[in-house]
Amino acid sequence: MEEYPIFLGSEIEQPEPHNAMFHVLPVPYEKSVSYGGGTALGPNAILQASWQLEEWDGKSKPCDEGIYTCEPVDCSVAPQQVIDNIAKATADIIKSGAMPVVLGGEHTVTYGVIKGLRDAGIDDFGIVQIDAHADLRQAYEGDFLSHASVMKRAVDMGIPLYQLGIRAYCEEEMAFRDEFGVLYQDADELVPNRIQSIELPEDFPQKVFFTLDIDGMDPSVFPSTGTPVPGGLDWYQTLNLFESVAKQREIIGFDIMEFAPIEGFHAYDFSASLLTYKLMGIVQRNRY
Numbered sequence: 001m002e003e004y005p006i007f008l009g010s011e012i013e014q015p016e017p018h019n020a021m022f023h024v025l026p027v028p029y030e031k032s033v034s035y036g037g038g039t040a041l042g043p044n045a046i047l048q049a050s051w052q053l054e055e056w057d058g059k060s061k062p063c064d065e066g067i068y069t070c071e072p073v074d075c076s077v078a079p080q081q082v083i084d085n086i087a088k089a090t091a092d093i094i095k096s097g098a099m100p101v102v103l104g105g106e107h108t109v110t111y112g113v114i115k116g117l118r119d120a121g122i123d124d125f126g127i128v129q130i131d132a133h134a135d136l137r138q139a140y141e142g143d144f145l146s147h148a149s150v151m152k153r154a155v156d157m158g159i160p161l162y163q164l165g166i167r168a169y170c171e172e173e174m175a176f177r178d179e180f181g182v183l184y185q186d187a188d189e190l191v192p193n194r195i196q197s198i199e200l201p202e203d204f205p206q207k208v209f210f211t212l213d214i215d216g217m218d219p220s221v222f223p224s225t226g227t228p229v230p231g232g233l234d235w236y237q238t239l240n241l242f243e244s245v246a247k248q249r250e251i252i253g254f255d256i257m258e259f260a261p262i263e264g265f266h267a268y269d270f271s272a273s274l275l276t277y278k279l280m281g282i283v284q285r286n287r288y
Contacts, residue, residue, distance in 0.1 A: 004026055004043065004044055004047050004069070004071075004072055005044075005047045005048055005050075005051065005069075006024075006047070006067075006069035007024045007047055007050045007067050007069045007276075008050050008051070008053055008055070008063055008067060008277070009047075009050070009051055009069075010051040010052070010053075011053070011054075011055050011063065012055075012063050012067065014068065014069060015066045015067070015068055016068075017068050017096055017098070018096060018097070019066045019068075020065070020066030020067055020068035020098060021065035021066050021067075021098060021099055021284075022062070022065060022066065022067045022068070022098065022099055022101050022280055022283075023068045023069075023070055023093040023096070023098040023099065023100055023101065024047075024067060024068070024069045024070060024101045024102075024103065024276075025070045025072075025073065025086075025089055025090065025093065025100055025101065025102045025103065026043035026044065026047065026069075026070070026072040026073070026103050027043060027072065027073045027075065027086055027102060027103065027104050027105040027109045027112075028040040028041070028042070028043050028044065028072055028073075028075055028104075028105055029073070029075040029082055029086075029104065029105040029106060029108065029109050030075075030105060030106050031079055031082075031106065031108070037226060037260065038226065038260030038261060038262075039104060039105055039106045039225075039226060039257075039258055039259065039260045040075070040105065041260065041261050042103065042104060042105060042256075042258075042259035042260060042261060042272070043072065043103040043104065043105065045259070045261040045269040045272070046103050046256070046259065046269065046272050046273045046276060047069065047103070047273075048269065049266065049269035049270045049272070049273035050273040050276070050277065052270055052273070053270075053273060053274060053277055057277055057278055057280075057281040058278075058281075059281060059285065060281050060284055060285055062277060062280035062281040062283075062284045064284075065280075065284055067280070068098070070089065070093070073085050073086050073089050075105075079108075082112065083108075083111055083112040083115065084112070084115075085112070086102075086109060086111075086112025086113060086115075086116060087112045087113075087115035087116035087119055088116065088119075089116065090102070090112065090113045090115075090116025090117060090119075090120070090253075091116040091117075091119040091120040093116075093253075094116070094117060094120035094121075094122065094252075094253075095120050099251075099252065099253050099283070100113065100116075100253040100254075100255075101253065101254060101255070101256075101276065101279075101280065102253070102254075102255035102256070103255070103256055103259075103276070104255060104256065104257040104258065104259070105257060105258075106226075106257065106258060107131075107135060107150045107211075107213055107257045107258055108150050109255065109257060110150050110154075110211045110255055110257060111150050111153045111154070113209070113211075113253070113255060114127070114153075114154050114157065114159065114209065117209060117252070117253070118157070122207065122252065124205050124206075124207065125159065125205050125207035125208060125209055125252060126159065126160040126161065126162065126200075126204050126205040126207070126208050126209075126249075127151075127154055127159055127160070127161050127162070127208070127209050127210075127211060128161075128162045128164065128200075128208055128209075128210050128211070128245050129151060129161065129162070129163045129164065129210075129211045129212075129213070129216075130164045130165050130210075130211070130212045130213060130216035130217075130233065130238060130241065130242075131151075131163065131164075131165060131166060131211075131212075131213040131215065131216045132165065132166065132167055132168050132187075132213065132215040132216050132227065132228070132229035132232055133166065133168045133169065133213070133215070133227065133229070134151065134163060134166050134168075134169040134173040134174075134177070135149065135150045135151040135152065135213075136149075136151050136152045136155070136169070136172075136173040136176045136177065136182070137149045137152060137170065137172060137173060138152060138172070151163070152176065155176075155180050155182060160183075160204055160205060161182050161183065162182075162183040162184065162198070162200065162204065163177075163182060163183065163184040163185075163186075164184070164185055164190065164198065164216070164233075164241055165185075165186070165187045165190055165191075165216040165217075165232055165233045166184060166186045166187060167186060167187040167188065167229055167231050167232070168227075168229050183201070183204075185198060187231050187232060187233070188231070190233065190237070190241075191218075191231055191232070191233065191234075191237075194237070195237075195241075196236075196237060196240040196241065196244070197240060197241065197243075197244030198241060198244055198245070199244075199248070200245065200248050200249060204249070205249075206249055206250060207249065207250050207252045208245060208249040208250065208251055208252065209251075209252055209253050209254065210242060210245060210251055210253075210254040210255075210279075211254070211255050211257065212238070212242075212254065212255065212256055212257065212275075212279075213225075213257045213258045214256065214257065214258045214259045214260075214272065215227055215228055215229060215232070215258055216232055216233055216238070217232050217233050217234070217235070217238055218230065218231065218232035218233060218234055219232065220234075221234060221235055221271070222259070222268060222271065222272070223262070223268070224259060224260055224261055224262045224265070224268035224269075224272070225258050225259060225260050226258060226260050227258075238275075239278055239279075239282065242254075242279060242282055243282045243286065246282050246283060246286040247286055250287075251283050251286075251287075254279055254283075256272060256275065256276055256279075259272045
């Protein structure tokens with residue numbers, strides 16, 4: 001298996017797992033992408049670029065909580081086995097008392113993470129999703145484990161879902177939202193009105209897993225994704241929306257999905273790495 005660098009390895013040494021709040025889990029899985037490819041290269045690019053980060057994120061030092069970089073998940077096997085591998089790795093992180101920070105890979109990876117949270121005994125949690133796409137299709141191109149169906153799999157498991165920044169969906173997905181009570185604030189509301197925070201309903205679970213698809217952000221910020229859609233969130237709006245959730249609920253983990261590096265444009269690798277670290281900082285500052 002390809003050797004991956006540790007996150008922020010220019011500044012910190014790899015801690016013992018039990019001394020780290022954040023466990024970074026690389027998952028270079030890519031099978032069902034339907035437009036541009038390259039998401040399998042995302043985790044390594046983010047880890048490589050993290051060596052250019054400062055320890056101080058502008059407000060605090062997330063690395064003070066400990067950042068442990070896990071071995072990448074084996075994605076060379078059949079899709080269902082990949083999901084099981086992701087679930088086991090995630091469950092192991094949770095059982096160790098740490099927080100999974102998962103780097104994808106296509107968005108199907110999140111299904112494995114969700115299964116892992118359940119396998120670790122976390123039953124009552126919700127998902128907040130930033131994405132350009134609803135990902136609520138029953139199947140896409142006949143594949144029930146498609147990146148376009150990952151949130152449908154989550155809702156089928158009975159997990160409450162709040163979607164942010166969606167701007168590409170089909171009629172099937174709109175009908176499913178209404179039928180199953182999926183909460184949402186789409187990009188056509190968030191972006192023109194420059195909305196920086198959301199208020200979760202009182203009955204939304206107290207524990208939240210946050211999944212961030214890079215294409216949820218505008219292509220002017222991140223063209224480095226397989227299915228870019230104009231009209232997305234900007235840098236600060238994304239951070240502020242995440243923080244508004246962190247202020248209301250306990251973030252039990254998050255992921256960065258669908259980052260596809262563009263060869264020769266290292267700015268995007270660095271941006272994805274900084275985004276990961278900024279989210280760690282928000283969790284750190286709102287955890288106590």
